[in-house]
Amino acid sequence: MPAYQSDALPRPAAVTARGWGWRHAGRTAPAVRSLDLDIQPGERVLLLGPSGAGKSTLLHALAGVLGDSNDDAGDSDESGSLLLDGHSPRAQRGRAGLMQQDPETQVVLSRVGDDVAFGAENLAVPRDEIWARVHQALADVGLSHLPLEHPTAALSGGQKQRLALAGILAMQPGLILLDEPTANLDPDGVLDVRDAVARCVDATGATLVVVEHRVAIWKDAVDRIVVLQPGSTTDSAVLLDGPPAEVLAAAKSMLVAAGVWVPGHVPATRAHAPAAAGAGDLLLAAEGLAVSRERPRRSGFRKIPPTPVQEDIVAQVRAGQALAVTGPNGAGKSTFALTLAGLLEPVAGTVSAAPELSRGAGIDPYRWKAEQLISRIGTVFQEPEHQFVTGNVLDELRFGPRHLGRGEDRVDELLERLRLTALVDANPYTLSGGEKRRLSVATVLAASPRVLILDEPTFGQDALTWAELASFLVEMLDAGTAVVSVTHDAEFTAALGGAELRLSAPERVAP
Secondary structure, three states: OOOOOOOOOOOOOOEEEEEEEEEOOOOOOOOEEEEEEEEOOOOEEEEEOOOOOOHHHHHHHHOOOOOOOHHHOOOOEEEEEEEEOOEOHHHHOOOEEEEOOOHHHHOOOOEHHHHHHHHHHHOOOOHHHHHHHHHHHHHHOOOOOOOOOOEHHHOOHHHHHHHHHHHHHHHOOOEEEEEOOOOOOOHHHHHHHHHHHHHHHHHHOOEEEEEOOEHHHHOOOOOEEEEEOOOOOOOOOEEEEEOHHHHHHHOHHHHHHOOOEOOOOOOOOOOOOOOOOOOOOEEEEEEEEEEOOOOOEEEOOEEEOOOOOEEEEEEEEEOOOEEEEEOOOOOOHHHHHHHHOOOOOOOEEEEEEOHHHHOOOOOOHHHOOHHHHHOOEEEEOOOHHHHOOOOOHHHHHHHHHHHOOOOOOOHHHHHHHOOOHHHOOOOHHHOOHHHHHHHHHHHHHOOOOOEEEEEOOOOOOOHHHHHHHHHHHHHHHHOOOEEEEEOOOHHHHHHHOOEEEEOOOOOOOOO
16 A cells, blocks of 8 residues: 555644643643644644753643643643644544654554554554555654564664654654654664654645754754743743744844754853873773673573674773763664663673772672662663652652762752752653753762763753753763763764764664
C-alpha cells in the first residue's frame, strides 16, 4: 500500500485557547498562565520558550493526558478553556498523537513492530492497513533495517526516540504533538526525523505543533513560531507569535534573552582557569573493553557472555579533564558510560580505578559497594526519572549527602546555580524535561564525586540554562573533577574541551 494512503485520512485538527492556564499539583505558581492561542487546521507551529515555560504542559493538555499521572493528581488547577476541534481534548483522545520528551515512557510492547502498531490498533485501523503503516513509518524514521521482532529493550535512547515517532506517524492523527523529538539523536538522525515529520504532514495535512529549543532545525519546516514565557513571571503566556522569518528578524535580541537557541548565536560560557595541582592524574582506565546491557546466559554449567554492542574500547579518565563520548545512535555510548561507571559488568576487558580514586575499595568499580561508588563516581542517566527517590526537589538533593553521613553544605549552592531554588517543594516528576535534567545533575554533584559521568546532559536546556550548566561543569573541571559526557552537542563538547572518544555504529545484520 502506498505511504499514508487511506480511504479516510483524518481531518486536520484546530486548537483554540482562551485564558487557559494550568498549575501542577504541589506548585504555587502556574506552569502556563492566560494562554490565548489559535492554531488553524493544517498549520505547522514551532513552540519555543525557556525551560519551564509550560511547553510540555501545553502538549500534554492537547493530548488529553494532563493530570493523568498520580504525581500531578490532587490539588492541580486549571483555568480558562483549551479546545481541540471545539471540544475538550480529553473527549478527543486519538485525535492527537503525542511524542513525549522521554521516549522510554512510550515504549509499551516488547517487539518493535508491535510497539509501532499499538496506537493504530487502538484506533481500530484495519489490520492490513496497520502493517502497511508500520513498515512505512519505520522506513521514514530510519529503523527499517530492524526486524519487526527486534526487542525494544535492546534499542538505544535515540532509537527509542525514533520508535516513538514511528508509532505516532502510524496513527495518522489529525494533530501531531512532538516534544523535543530530536534531543537524543545524532546529527544525521535529526535531519531524518525532521524530514519524516515533514513528509507525513505534507501527505496527511495534519496539524503540527513541535517543541524544540533549537530554532535552526525546524524554522524552514513550519509556518509559524510561538514563543511562550513562564507562567510564574507573566500575566500573558505568549511572548511572540508570527512567521519564522519575521519573528527571527524583528526580535533576535528578545529571543536570545528568553533563552531561545537563535541560529548563529552560541551562548558564552566560562573560560577554563589554569590547571590545578593534580590535574591530569589518571583516575579510571578502560582496556580492551566490550560492553552490553544484556545479561550472561547459562547453559548447564557454562556461562555464555552476551553479544557486545561495542568492543575493544580503550579510554582514560583524568582529573580535571573532560572526555566527550560521541558517535551515532545505537553505537553503545550509554552502555559504555554505565560500564565505566561501575553499573554494568564488562563483557570482556577491564575498567580499572587508579589508587587515588579507589582508596582501598579495590580496582574494579563494578565490585564496589553503593556507598563507595556514589562518593567516587557520580552518574547522570539518560532518563532523569530513573534517579528520583523522594517526593520533592529539596529532599532529592539532601538524599546523597545524608546517605553518606555528610553535611548538606552544597545543597543551597546547587539549588541556586542550577536554577532550582523556586522548585524546592515541587515533586520531581512534575518538572519540565530541562528542570529534571538539572535536578539529576545536582543530586549527583551533592555527593561530591571525583568522576562525573553524564548522559546527554544538555537535553531539554534552553540557551541560558545550557550556558550556566556548561560554565558550572567547567568550574568542576578546574577544581579537579573529571567529567565524562555522552553527547551529540558539539557546542557543549567545545565548551568543556578535553578529549573525544568516538564510537562507531555496529554493523547491521540483515533481517
